[in-house]
Amino acid sequence: MTLKKITGIFDRICSIENLYNAANQTLKHGRRFYGEGAKFKFELERNIDRIQYLLKSKTFKPDIYQVFIIFDPKKREIISASFRDRVIHHAVHDQIEPLIDRKFIYDSYACRKGKGTHQALERAQKFLRANKFAIHLDIVKYFPSIDRQLLKHIIRKHIMDENALWILDTVIDKVKVNQKVPSAQYSLFNLADEERLALIENNSGVPIGNLTSQFFGNLYLNPLDQYIKHQLKEKYYLRYMDDMLLFSNSPQHLKLTLLKINDFIDNELHIKIHENTDVLNAKNGVTFLGFKLFQDHRLLKSSNIPRFFRHQEANHILYMNMEISREDYKTRVLSWNNYASYGDTWRLRNKIIPMATKNTFQFADIEYGRN
Numbered sequence: 001m002t003l004k005k006i007t008g009i010f011d012r013i014c015s016i017e018n019l020y021n022a023a024n025q026t027l028k029h030g031r032r033f034y035g036e037g038a039k040f041k042f043e044l045e046r047n048i049d050r051i052q053y054l055l056k057s058k059t060f061k062p063d064i065y066q067v068f069i070i071f072d073p074k075k076r077e078i079i080s081a082s083f084r085d086r087v088i089h090h091a092v093h094d095q096i097e098p099l100i101d102r103k104f105i106y107d108s109y110a111c112r113k114g115k116g117t118h119q120a121l122e123r124a125q126k127f128l129r130a131n132k133f134a135i136h137l138d139i140v141k142y143f144p145s146i147d148r149q150l151l152k153h154i155i156r157k158h159i160m161d162e163n164a165l166w167i168l169d170t171v172i173d174k175v176k177v178n179q180k181v182p183s184a185q186y187s188l189f190n191l192a193d194e195e196r197l198a199l200i201e202n203n204s205g206v207p208i209g210n211l212t213s214q215f216f217g218n219l220y221l222n223p224l225d226q227y228i229k230h231q232l233k234e235k236y237y238l239r240y241m242d243d244m245l246l247f248s249n250s251p252q253h254l255k256l257t258l259l260k261i262n263d264f265i266d267n268e269l270h271i272k273i274h275e276n277t278d279v280l281n282a283k284n285g286v287t288f289l290g291f292k293l294f295q296d297h298r299l300l301k302s303s304n305i306p307r308f309f310r311h312q313e314a315n316h317i318l319y320m321n322m323e324i325s326r327e328d329y330k331t332r333v334l335s336w337n338n339y340a341s342y343g344d345t346w347r348l349r350n351k352i353i354p355m356a357t358k359n360t361f362q363f364a365d366i367e368y369g370r371n
Contacts, residue, residue: 010163012095014055019048022090026083036083051088058166060088062174065207081210089212092167097215100158104218105225107238111214117289118342120240121298124288127236129295131247134280135254136287137261139221140272142242143213144205146220147270148172151206154219171212217241220269227264232257245288251279291343298343305352308336312356319360326360333357 012018023044027037040047054060063082081089101112109120128134139145155168206213221239228234228246234257236247248254258277265271285292285299292299312333319329333353340349 005160006096006099006158006164007161009095009099009159009161010167013091013164013167014052016048016052018091018095019051019087020044022094023048023087025094026087026090040083040087047084047087051084051091055088055167058163060167060170062171081207086211088167089171089210092164092171093211093215096159096164096168100219103158104222105229107229108218108222108225108240109238110218110241112218117240117339120238121289121291121293121342123238124245124286125293125295125298127238127245127247128282128286128293131236132249132282133247133251133254134282134286135246135258135277136280137244137246137258137273137277139242139265140274142271143208143217145271146206146216147204148206150270151216151220154223158219168212171210172206172216214241223268224261224265227268228257228261232260240289243289245286247282254279290339300340300343300345300348304340305348308340308352309356311336316358316360329357329360 023040027041051060062085066080066082098113104112107123109115109117109123152165152169152172156165159165159168206216218241221242225237225239228237234246234248238245246254246257248257258273258279262273265273280286283295285294287293287301290301290304292301315324315329315332318324319326333356337349337353
C-alpha cells in the first residue's frame, strides 16, 4: 500500500506547544543548570517566541557549529549545534519522524520507539539460530558520505509541505563550522582537511550528533531496506543505522546477494560498503552493535571495557569539579550498565563499575541484573 505524502505539517512544527515540548526535551538531555541550557531556560518564553518568529518568517539561519573530539575508541569528531538549533531540530523531528516511521521496515531498529539495541540484538540472535551463515555490512564513513541532494530527494518522496521542506533544507545545507579551530587539529566529519573540503564541494555529509542527522541517517538507508526486503525478498535481514546483518543457510546465496546490494548502494545511494565484507560461519559468532553473538549467549566486545573506563574517568572529573550532579553521573553509569546487560556480563559489570567509578556508587546503588 502506498502511503500519502505528508502535508500541513509546518504549523504543527511551529506551534508554541511543540516548541515548548522540544525545549523541555532538549533541556533534559543537555546541561540545563549551566552554560547554554541554563541561559536558554532563564528566558525560556522569550526564546520560544523568537524561534517561532524565525521559523514562520523563514529567517532562521543555523548558528555556527562547534567541534569537539572524542575517542570512542578511535578518534572521532562530533559537530555540535547551538542549544537554540537543537530545540529546532527536536521540534522538526518530533512532528515528522512519527509520520515517516510507519514507512520503515519492521527490522529497522535505530532511533525508533519500541525498537532499539536490545530488540535488535534479540532479533539478530533469533536469525542466527535459524541460519548457518551471515554477512555483516556497514557503510564506509556513513554520515560524512550522505549525498545531501539525494537526501533531500528522498525526503520529498515522503513530504510535500513546502514550508516544512524549507526548514529541512536549511538544516541539511547550512552547515558552518567554527573556523577558529585550527584545521590541522580538527576536521569536519572526522576526516582529513582535504577530504572535508572535497565532501563540502561534492555536497556530501551531515553532522554526526544532531537528532535530525540520526533521523536522516535512518531515512537515507530506507530505500536499501525496501530493496532487500521486497525486491530481493530476503527474510533474515535487519539494520541498526548503518550496521546491517543478513543471514542464510547458503553461502553462495549470500555472496550473490552482496553483489546486488553493492550495485544498489553504489548506483542509487552513492555510498560504499567496506571492502572486506565476506560471508561468516554463524557458529563462530557474529559481531553486531558491540557484542559477539552466538546461538545461546552474547559476549561484550573487549574494546568496550577500556572505552567505559575512559568515559567514566572523564565523568568522575566532571563530578568532582561539580560540573555534573551525582544523579547525572549515576545516569551515565546506568546507561552503560543497561547496555552491557544485554550480554552475559553480570560478573564483569559487578567487578568493573566500582573500579571505573572509584567506588562512588555502592553495589546497592546500581541494579546490575542477573545476566
